[in-house]
Amino acid sequence: MAANVDPNGPSSAAAGNVPHASPISELPFDILWLIFEKNTFPSSSTDPIRPLSTCIRTSGVCKFWRDIMLQSSIFWGRLIDLGHPFMGRRIGRGEVLKRSGVAPLWIQGTPRNQIVDEFLFSTLQDHWERVEVFDVKPFTHWKGLSIPSDQLWATLLRPAPLLRVFKFGGNFDPPLFAKSTIPLLSNDAPRIEEFSVENVFYxxxxxxxxxxxxxxxxxxxxxxxxxxxxxxxxxxxxxxxxxxxxxxxxxxxxxxxxxxxxxxxxxxxxxxxxxxxxxxxxxxxxxLPCALYLRSWCGSNEVEPPESTLRLACENLLRFLHPVVLNSPAIRFSLGLRKCMWRPFPLAFQMSLFKDCQECLASFNFRDYPGLTRLFMQHLTSSSLLSSIARLRLGIGGNDDSLLIPEFHLMMSKFESVTVLEIPEANLDVIIRLCDPCIFPSLQGLHLIKFIPWEPFGSSPFSKTWEEELYPNGLLLTFLQHRISYDLPITLLDLVSVSMSRVSYPCDMVCLDEILGLTVRYWDQESYSALEYVCGSGNKDALRFASRSECTAQPT
Incomplete structure (x- = not known):
């Protein structure tokens, strides 16, 4: 902290040199010092003004401010920004380092050219024991030089008594220090907290x-x-x-x-x-409850591990999941069962848990492991985890139905508390055919995330022609009627996410007006807002979202 500045000494503005002084000019020394210190911390990636620029300008406002800045060496120690234009000037580099005195150093950024590279190496050589933050990504790879990379960066093998943050990425091949007899930082960095390196052996x-x-x-x-x-x-x-x-x-x-x-x-x-x-x-x-992100798949010529390994995997997954679910009651569960298009195995399994539909608490993606998929669905079914899920997002694509029975049927029956279902329209077919009619007893809201494409000039496995063959009244209407027949009506149909884009969007949904009391929420392009219509309320034209010609028009 500054040592010889009079805390009561006014700035030129406070002394009356400026008729209408800004309030900040009258702040006491200690408050100004804290403000100036805050300005030395790294700015956000979206902030165009960097700390070094701010501090240089601050020191030029008035004598009082300049005295605070010049006598606070800790500020300048934090301002070694290798990518700043000021560091590209010899006088600028020397002045920042001189003003830092013996304060801890924060060396950050990407060198702009070889001159700044040389400044970086000399600073490390002479002041490594002062470095507190080292967050550098080398710009110059020194190709063609006779000096090996290990020798250039040899300073990083020395003990680092003050080092707290060490982030270092570079294009080193082979990895830096891979053959060194001395370990990185000599295994002596007692204060380090953040550590991230690329192509550096430790x-x-x-x-x-x-x-x-x-x-x-x-x-x-x-x-x-x-x-x-x-x-x-x-x-x-x-x-x-x-x-x-x-x-x-x-x-x-x-x-x-x-x-x-x-x-x-x-x-x-x-x-x-x-x-x-x-x-x-x-x-x-x-x-503590630990968020878990896993992604795994086997090669095309490999087979799944034995069942004992798969059971151990399921047991450990549930061991991590239980405390996460118990401590985060507001959870959205996202489940995907899809066909692996270019692999010999039939299932790609993905499961995710989100807190408040935003923060991800768990994410599992086990492609090419059909045995693990089935076994894990069994374990989920036998646990109590699914019974508390209130929001479910479901995606099933391209699988043979026989692959989903009975594990899928049983697992779906455990979602007793689901009030909101997010699902593509085509997957309603699976719910109708493979699941218990009374599935989702608490379901109130249906959020469609994708419509079956409207294809009047041809058909595909998931086209309107396919839908009309199996469901003459339409798949969506059939599902809504199906729920009513079991006294489990849907009260809210949310089309906002699909109607915002108007891609493959059903233009005329007047048929929904027969589902009395159903609230349809959709996105109105003209008002650019979400609107609602209660079916049976007498204005069914609200369900005519666009003219048929707009929907069936083909690109020219």
């Missing part, structure tokens, strides 16, 4: 991992590497792995003790086979 068993808040692990690390490093990640909040595989000497021993995490709230495992994903899940226990 050891996962380092003691400095104990302060990490986030870890992102990709190739060339293996399952065994991550397993050895878990016990060091005691403060971790988020763990993400991508393309993790079994190493040549990795083994899965069973049983093994789980590593308990007190703060982990987000776990992401992407693009790993079940043989890696399942044992990794098995070894992680969370004190």
């Amino acid at each position: 050891g996962l068993e380092a003691r400095w991992m104990s302060t990490f808040r986030e870890v992102h692990v990709t190739e060339p690390y293996t399952f065994g590497d991550v397993l050895k490093g878990l016990k060091w990640m005691t403060a971790i909040r988020r763990l993400k792995t991508e393309e993790l595989k079994m190493g040549a000497y990795d083994t899965v021993s069973d049983p093994v003790p789980r590593v308990r995490f007190d703060h982990l709230h987000l776990l992401e495992i992407f693009d790993s086979p079940l043989s890696v994903l399942v044992p990794l899940l098995e070894r992680i226990a969370c004190k």
Whole structure:
């Protein structure tokens, strides 16, 4: 903090040099100092004014402000913005570094040219022990130079006593420090919290991992590497792995003790086979509800793991899901069962949970695993998780019906509390044919997310011709009548999401007027707002959304 500035010393404006001084000029020293400090923090990506620009302008307002800025070295230590035009000037670079004194340094940005690169390397060489934030993506790759990348960046192998944030991405091939006998940061960075690197090799068993808040692990690390490093990640909040595989000497021993995490709230495992994903899940226990994102599929020549592995996968998925659902009652459940178009296996299974329909709490995508899909549906059915879901989004595409029975039928019967169903029109056919007539006993709102395309000049498996053959009254009207016949009427039909685009949009839906009391909500293009019509109220023309010619017109 500033040392020799008189807190009562007025600025030139406050001293009366300006007839109508701005109120900010009369603020006391300590308030101004806090405002100026706030201006040194990184700006948002949408803010065109960068902190370095703000501070340079601030120091030129008046002598009082300039004194505060010049004597607050901590401000200038945070302003080493490698991509700022001011840093492209020799005097500018030197002045910022000089004003920082011995304060901690925040080195950020992408160097604009080789001159700034050289400034970066010299600053790291001379002041590495002062660096608190290092968030750099190299612009110059130094191709053609005789100096190896490892040697250029050798400073990063030294201990980092103040380092709190380390984000470093570059196009290094092979990965930086892959053959170094000295580990990254010499395994000595006691204050580090945020850590994200690309193409940089580091050891996962380092003691400095104990302060990490986030870890992102990709190739060339293996399952065994991550397993050895878990016990060091005691403060971790988020763990993400991508393309993790079994190493040549990795083994899965069973049983093994789980590593308990007190703060982990987000776990992401992407693009790993079940043989890696399942044992990794098995070894992680969370004190808090933990959001879970998983994505896995097997190769075209591979087969699913044995049923014992699939059951273990289901047990661990439910182990993570239970606390998430119990602690987040306002949940939307999104379920997709679709055919894999270019793969030998028949099902692509995807399940997601959203809190308040926005924040995603769980997302599973297990393509090419039909056995796991069926078994997981069985586990969901036997659990109590589905009974509390109030909002369901359902998508089923291109599957043989026999693949969905009986697991799908039983699972659907457990959605006892669903009040809103989001579904493409074509999938209403599956609900009518494969599900119990009294499915969704609490259902009140039907939100269509896609219409069956209107194709008057031809037909397709999901065209109006197909619909008319099976449902002469139309699929949507048949579904609404079907619900009424079992004394489970739909009270709200929401067409807003499909009517906003008017793509393949049914123009005349007057037939809905016979469903007395049904509220139809739709998007009106003229008023650019959502409107509602209560069927049977005497103005059925409100359901004529456009002329038939507009809908059937073909592109020329």
